[in-house]
Amino acid sequence: MNFLHSFIPYPVAFGFFGITIRWYSICVVLGIILAVWLVSHLARKRKIESDDVLDLTFWVVIGGIIGARLYEVLFINWWYYQSNPLNIIKIWNGGIAIHGGIIAGVLVLGFWSRAKKFSFWLWADLLVIGLAVGQVIGRWGNYFNQENFGRPTNLPWGIPIEQVNRSFEFLQSSFFHPTFLYESILSMLSLLILLWLWKRRVSVGVVASVYLINYGLIRFGMEFIRIDGTPIILGLRLPSLISILMIICGLVFVGVRMKKST
DSSP, X not given: OOHHHHOOOOSEEEEETTEEEEHHHHHHHHHHHHHHXXXXXXXXXXXXXXXXHHHHHHHHHHHHHHHHHHXXXXXXXXXXXXXXXXXXXXXXXOOOOHHHHHHHHHHHHHHHHHHHTOOHHHHHHHHHHHHHHHHHHHTHXXXXXXXXXXXXXXXXXXXXXXXGGSOGGGTTOOEEOOHHHHHHHHHHHHHHHHHHHHHTTXXXXXXXXXXXXXXXXXXXXXXXXXXXXXXXXXXXXXXXXXXXXXHXXXXXXXXXXXXXXX
């Protein structure tokens, strides 16, 4: 029996002066800090100002969180939030969709790079490296919130989930796939690939394009395991369709960006 198998996490890390600090928030903030540190380090190697990195980070984090929450509210759990509108602002309880964050991040980067007269694709390459770091760390927030877990499993690394966090059909199950862990590990592998490409100074935009392919494949695979509620379109879960679009866009962008460098 391993640690994850025997330990039921509690979402609250600690509290002081009436303020509750949740593990979910700690994971997200830690992911952002590590992402900014790594991106700033890589940027200095290319003689890119750290102030520009911090400026973009500020706007992308704000836009990304808003986009991720809106996507969750409007497309994933609208039936819940229309009955509980005050809970929309409670992002510390979880409930942000990475696909919405990515879409919002692209829009923010587009406006920001245009205003600054910077290369969209160069900054996209840097941004996705930071995003991959954030996903490696941030996914552990799902573990502490006992959310976005997978199907029941008898594998030794299955995790226990309290009944209050399970849907009716899984009340009799004991252990579930730790999809947060799978995605964290696969995101680390993706990060290593992105860093390798960055250091090889591949054509501008290729790193960002490969991220779309990598995460599209990761999330598409995870959707066969995850059991959280989501709209079904054309027989597929909505995140699966978005992931397919990411893969297609990534493949097209790789070809276009490499062709532009020749």
